[in-house]
Amino acid sequence: MSNETADRMVDTGVASAEHLKLQTAEALEEAARKLRSADVSAKGEDVKHILHDVEGRVHRFKAAVGAGYEKIDADYHKRVEPVETIIAQHPVPSVLIAVGVGVLIGMLIFKARD
Numbered sequence: 001m002s003n004e005t006a007d008r009m010v011d012t013g014v015a016s017a018e019h020l021k022l023q024t025a026e027a028l029e030e031a032a033r034k035l036r037s038a039d040v041s042a043k044g045e046d047v048k049h050i051l052h053d054v055e056g057r058v059h060r061f062k063a064a065v066g067a068g069y070e071k072i073d074a075d076y077h078k079r080v081e082p083v084e085t086i087i088a089q090h091p092v093p094s095v096l097i098a099v100g101v102g103v104l105i106g107m108l109i110f111k112a113r114d
Contacts (some may be wrong), residue, residue, distance in 0.1 A: 027061075
């Protein structure tokens with residue numbers, strides 16, 4: 001999985017969360033407006049109805065966030081699982097490649113200091 005793909009997945013998740021956060025805030029602000037505009041003689045049932053409506057919205061937004069997280073998690077595992085399988089099936093070559101990359105990076109850092 002490339003950094004660009006990972007960045008895109010994170011950006012999509014953050015954008016979705018931001019959108020749902022705004023929707024939740026709007027629902028709470030609307031409920032607060034309704035409660036402020038309700039006169040003092042408003043019945044308890046009216047207040048309960050307003051609060052029940054907000055609670056329903058928050059639960060829907062919460063479910064949407066959960067579904068979005070599950071999609072991101074599934075995409076991540078779909079992309080990472082093949083790499084894990086290759087490493088598990090070929091542990092010695094995987095370790096040798098990792099050591100080789102480490103040595104190469106070390107040599108580049110050592111030469112950069114000179």
